[in-house]
Structure formats: structure tokens, C-alpha cells
Amino acid sequence: MLKRVHFGPSWLPFALVAPQIIITVVFFIWPASQALYQSLLVEDPFGLKTEFVWFDNFIELFGDEHYLGAFQRTIFFSFSVAFLSMTFALTLAAMADRVIKGATTYRTFLIWPYAVAPVVSGALWVFMFDPTLGIFTYTLGALGYEWNHKLNGGEAMFLVIIASAWKQVAYNFLFFLAAMQSIPKSLIEAAAIDGAGPTRRFFSIILPLISPTTFFLMVINVVFAFFETFGIVHAVTAGGPAKATEILVYKVFNDGFIGLDLGGSAAQSVILMLIVISLTVIQFRYVEKRVEY
């Protein structure tokens, strides 16, 4: 006979999960389904006439060089952000791992950027790199480099990448540090006795052993760069100059709310939705596989 706890029919469990379900339905399921439906429609800018056009919006998107350009730009942007923030976080974590005195203080300071909202982070970098007021602009000017991200698309891209990566460093740092500290000390000692110096130990022992964390963070960072950088882009460049920093999430906003192409914008967000779903699947499918020590 199976021994199991049985609960009688009751409204309580439903009441307990209801708030979460309501939030999910109102803020996620409903808008998502609206976007799905909207992506199959074409509407005139005044909202007077709506036509059901099946997949015309999607077909048009993939024939649109601006959209494909934004796609390429987003991929470049995302991987740059992920690479930059992860490399930097990894370096910091490797150094923090060796620190014994005041380790908690370092850690606390390094976590702070994560608490800063994306827009605020963007605003910080805008001020530092402002073509007329920025401290970095001034320094670069003194070194003979004229910085103006409002005119130079490459510089604008560089700036949004830096601002986004900076924001993500703290999060990556935490995970990398935790992963490093879970490696048994004796492995590092064994490698030291085997003659490996700190750099060699890092590349041949530590890095392979934290690879599950690295993979996990890569997915998380790409997702962040794809979807959560709207605030930073909006504050730093607003997609400019000449759409040089218009990444996919920003294009959804621009085309939908500025350009009033609601159907096309909805189709773009549906594509983004598919991307995030597939990234989530990858994450759950492969990241759960852990290395045993």
C-alpha cells in the first residue's frame, strides 16, 4: 500500500497559488498572446482599419535588410557583452579567490553594480563619455583622441557594450567565485606540487572545472544582452546615431511605438520570444549536467 499524505478538496491551495498565477497571466501570458495575434495583423497608423494577413509580417521582416542588419548587430552586441563581462568577472573572481584578508569587503563592493537599474547604469556612462562634459572624453581628448559617440556609430556601439557589460560583471563575478571556491583545495595543491604555476593552474585545472558555470553564465548573459538592455540603449544612444546601436529589442519599440507599425513590431517580438524560449531550453537541457569532483 502506498503511504502518502492526502489532502481533502479545499480552496486553500488554489488561493495560495492564485496571486502568482494572476501575475503570470496578466503580465506574461496575456501580452504574449496579444503579440502573437497582433503579429498576424496589419493596422493603419490611426487604428481605423485592421486586416488579417497571416504571416505576411514575418515574410516582410526577413526580406528587410534593416531588420537583418539589426539582427546581426544584436548578435555582435550580445556576444561582445557576454564575452567582455565574463572575461572581466573571471579575472576579478580569480583574484578574489586568492585574497584571504578582507575578502567579504571586496565581494560586497564588486556586487554593487548589480543593484543599479539598467537606465541608471546607462546614464552613468552617458555622463562619463558625454562629448562635451564627459570625464573620459576629456581624458581621451588630452591623449589626442576625439571621442563623440553621437556622431560615430562604432563608438556608440562600444559605449552601449561597455555600459551593459559593466552592469553584468557583478552577477558573473558572484557565480564564478562560488564555482572556484567549490573546487577542492587539494586539487590546486596537487597541481602546485606537479609543478604548475598560478597561470597554468588557472587554465588547466580551474577553467575546465568551472566550465558548467561558464556555460550557464554565457546563456544568461546572452539573454540579458538580447532582452534586458533596452534601458541602457535608450538612455545612452536611443538607438542612434543612424541606427548604429539599434538592437532587436530597441527596434521592437522603435517600429511599434515610434513608427506605429504594430503588426511588424509584434512579429519582431514573437521572433524574440522564440529566441528566448530556445535559449531557455538549451540552458535547462545542458546546464543541469554537472561536473562531479
Next chain:
Amino acid sequence: MAEIHLNKVHKSYGADEVLHGVDWHIRDGEFVVIVGPSGCGKSTLLRMIAGLEGISQGEISIGERVVNDLEPAERDIAMVFQNYALYPHMSVYNNMAYGLKIKGIAKDEIEKRVNRTAEILEIRDYLKRSPRQLSGGQRQRVAMGRAIVREPSVFLFDEPLSNLDAKLRVQMRLEIKKLQERLGITSVYVTHDQVEAMTLGHRLMVLNGGYVEQLGTPIELYERPATAFVAGFIGSPSMNFLDAKISEDGKKAVFPGGDALDLPGDLAKHANHRVTVGMRPEHLQVDEGKSETTSQTVQVVEHLGADTLVHGTFGSGNSDLIVRLKGIRTIGKGEVLPLAIDPRNIHVFDPDSGKRLDS
């Protein structure tokens, strides 16, 4: 091949001194064991030899070189860790080859050496596997292989057998001993298990609370323990300790109940002093009709097959006493066993300092 000199080695963490001056000269090719209860500083001492812990004071030299300021890699040592510390992401072959690759040894030479070592340890069949796919005993062999393949001048073992089950431990113990004899490499072995220490070491260091209690061969430690701690630590079941007083003429130990035992020598200079008398369970034997020297009132009898352990109280007093008799004996509870002991097997210790008292 190398000698190891420990010269007044101290270790402290802040104001906390954990090793209070260790002196030892380990000869070339010798197998020495550092033994003691947990927290006595034995692993710390080993890690200082390895270079994994700094030396607070004193000097350690391996061969001709003082190694105080050398990195572990420069000391020409190899170490086997308690948890084996195999690199989980590398195959057995790569685990063993890692140190050689770093040294910049040619590929075919590495292959030759790894294969030869694998042959010795009988792990050739596992070379392609990852450590995760091996059993505890196999991992242990790989860990030793990784140490041997580098042909260091000193082997360090940090409780390498404590993660194995009892049967495997006995088997590996023997293999380590044979291997050390065959390779003739100076080895330092740390353990808390006195049986391991006695069976493996040419010489032993007994550490207790950061102090060296005694240095010597296993036989010396067994026959002439320098302190009550060593006497109790070496041997199983451990030595019986009884409070007593030295008689006026210094030739007898008188126990509270009135019993008296002959002493090995003349302790007249300690006459009338309180002492601790130690007698090993296996040295007390049933007195076959000879003059009765003492007795034991039996409480519990344990049969081990080869031996019989008799627990009871000593003489007419009520101190606990364990006697180990050969073979299977039928002894009833409450029986009074007449016992005798050769005076040469009686150890006398100072009850305060624990030091051995000799004539």
C-alpha cells in the same frame, strides 16, 4: 633520493602555536611515519615539508637544499592526498602525465614512463578512463601512480588509506610498503592509525598537541614508550594504567587495594611517590600454579577467536583492567583469575608529566 632535515621547526597561526619545535633527521631511503591523534599537527608538519604551509620558525632541508623559501614544485617531492585529489576532467593517463608535461619531457618518454608506472600499479587497463569511473582502491592507485611517475626524491603521504574500507586498507598498506622498498625513495607518511604506523614505518614520530612525544622504531615505541601518551597510543587494546605508589625500598609498586607488583628496576629515588603503572593486556597472563602475583575479577569476556579479551577489575581494588589471553578460554563472569606479569613488562610513568620513570 634525499635526506630530510627538520631543524627546530615551529608553526604558528597568529599567536596560536601549533607545532612547538620539531627536530628530526630522516635518512635517505627511509620510510618514516608521523602518527598522532587528530589535531596534533601531523598534517601541518607534512604540508610544511611539501611547501603548502609556510614555516614560522626553523629550517627544513631536503637533500642538500634548505627549502624554506622554495615553491612546492621546486622541492622535488610528490604527495598523495587523503581524497586523492585526482583531476576530475582528465583521464587517468593525463592525470599521471600532467606533471611530466609541465616539466617539458618529450611525449614518447612520458608515454614510456606512464606505461611503466601503470604496469607496476596494475592500472594499465584504466589509463583511458576518467577518475569518476574508478573505485576507491583504483583511485588510490592512480594517485600513487601520479606520484611515482615523476620520480621525485621524496614521497609524502597524507592519510592516503583513510577513505578505503578496512579490507582494502590492509591490502593497500602492504602494497605501499612493498612499493617503497622496491623504489627506495625517502617517504614520509602521516596517519592517525597506530596499526598503519607500526606496520609501515622504519621509524615513527608520535606527535601530541604539537609536541614530539617520542621518536623511534616501532619496537622501541612498543617496548619502551617514553611517555604514558605513547604507551597508550601504541598497541590495541591499549595499555592498562593504574595508580600506585613506589614502596620504601623502590622495588615494588603498591596499589590502593594493597596488591603489590615487582618493578623492573630499582626506583628507590622515587620511593613513596605516586606513579602510574602501565601494563599491556597481552603481557598479563594467567598464573599457572606459580606464586600468585595478582588477580582480576572478571566482568565481561570478549572472544576474538585468536584471542580472548577479559575485562574486569584489578586485584582487590576497583580499577579497570583488560587482559588479552591467547586462544579461546572459557571464563565465567565473577570468576577471579590469578595473574602474573614479567617485571620487565611493567612501565612506570610520572602521573603529572607522563614521562617514563627509570631506575
